Amino acid sequence: MSQPREIDMDGFLLVAQGHSAFQLLWSGVQLGLFDTLSRQPDSSADQLGQSMGLQAYPCRVLLTGLAALGLIVKVDGRFRNSAVAESVLVRDRPDSMAPVLGWQAEIVYPGLQDFLPSLRAGRNLGLSRFPGSGETLYERLVSHPELEQVFQDAMSSLSRQANRLIVDAFDFGRFTHVVDAGGGDGTNAIALARRYPSLRVTVYDSESVCHIASEKIAAAGLADRVFTCVGNFLQDPFPAGVDAILFCHILTIWSMERNRDLLRKCWRSLPADGAVVVFNMMGNDDDTGPIGTALGSPYFLAIATGEGMLHARKDYQQAMLEAGFTRVVEVGGLPLHHGMLVAHKN
Template identity: 25%
Template sequence: MSDGRIGHEEAPGEAPGDATRLMEIAGGGCASRVLAVAARLRIADVLDGGFLPADEIAERTGADRDVLPLLLQVLVTCGIFERDRHGAFGLAAGSAALRSDHPGSLRNFVILLAETYDDAFGGLLETARTGRSGFEQVFGVPLYEYLGRTPEAEGVFDAAMAELAVPAAAALVERFDFSGVRRVVDVGGGDGTMIMSILTGNPHLEGVCVDRPSVCERADARLAATAGHPLAGRLRFHPSDIFQEVSEGGDLYLLKNVLHDWSHEGGVRILSAVRRAMTRTARTHAPGVPRPRLIVMEPLLETESDAAHSLFQTVICGKETRSFGRHDDLRALLSAADFGVLSVERLSSGHHAFECAAGRTASPG
């Protein structure tokens, strides 16, 4: 009779620990959900760098006193929390990014991965058999359509993308010279975190953030609600379908982590909309003023260890989406939209930044 435990008798010739390893991998989804609940409850914030007994954490977070210790102990086993000699719980070293006030916070990204995206992996078998999006199998619609219908999930998604944008923006500001630029247009820029960081580091700049109407509406409202915000007069949000139309008037256009969400044809449509905006802008420039440039920032998946990221992308968006493994993959897409690559640089965030000009079929970079 089973005692309720997961058991396994090792087969002849089976190495000790093989079964344990299999069960650890199989139970990984449980651990990720536990981590997401801890993030939802803001346990890391409640601890405030110290140790608290489980009962007090439960009281401060509104959690059940009997269940919460189990959740905390699971995360101790995972190395997220630790216990002191009195049995109180604290945040383990290396887990500070779970705090919402940490400068490199990943709280919302943890929630996104372990909730909406983990749900999408319920469609992995469909993806494995057909190449189609597991996300659409589970939710019935593509990712961005689902987000538009689900404000709470869209809010988490926006906040998660903002968390990922912070180190990317810092890396770009560190390496790119904005002195000859007056206006930056961030295409698919979400809540504006990326462009805000660029504007903060370059007081002479103006910025435009282009994204879905619902995203721009929320971001614009947050900016307007912050009395005396230093960027209030220098940043505006432009709602748009980026497959059709992008704001003109930019000296520099930016696409960060946008193209890999779409098929080759979708990527060409986005890039073509950007190129049209850049071409219209160039016609209004005075003689001698440099033509607008585009910077595309994408992580290149160059090693076997990147397979998990590629599979994840396939489950969310289907096998037709782009996982750029080499420079040539992205160069081919840019060339198809009549962009030439002037230079390529690997940033400290792990992104590769492709600086491009419109209307150049040759690639000097």
């Protein structure tokens, strides 16, 4: 049971003016402020204004806001990155969140303007911000190549961070052929193939995404063991001869009812010793957080599909058992509110 959480006035002001906080953050990233402070800590306001091409007044507004947020630190008129900013806001850092913030700025931010109407309607009215065919964001991104690239860059960034956890958190070497369902640009598949030299991995995604993945796979020199499969795994069959199916940051997209149906389909597709591996951020079982997952769910309601959320562990576990899997093993100790559940057919 998580501890009850109550907000203080500073927390309230941050929520109430969250739009300003994000714009300060995103502007700092776009203007290269955190990159500059990483290279040149203890810079003055004048030096930073010159590096960003800003006049003194707008530079002061930006630096004051970011210092108040604790993203940069001001001491004796000099500025440096906070520890968090140095870790996740410098663009060439391995854990940089800059691509994820691009997705927030260009996709999540516009769509969430329709959050209240989406709540009332119970469907993703924010999708209207992205014209095209289809009832989900993922279908409509095909009509917006630039936004699709923003989305894939963000997902690839998340995958790079995640695959360092995935490849060692669970022994995929016990399998011969893994399907990475909704595997995106192949980041996870490539990492798995490198970690497990005898493993074959297939990225199962849309045609446009598989094209991106194929290029990355070829560049990695792994085309003999990492493949792509074009299709919609909600409707089309899984590739034959696989003994594991990986869902990485995927089952958040849909309702647990739809996930249960998909898990039943997985159960029917797998051999007796097969398994499904689910890896993503997961909510508390009592629906009180954590904050990172709770703030992620409005995107799925208002924009992505109108039905998903960052589900609780217990909901995944129940759906797996109801789908026919005989046992579910949780892999613990993962950071950033992530969880991994392995559902074994037998």
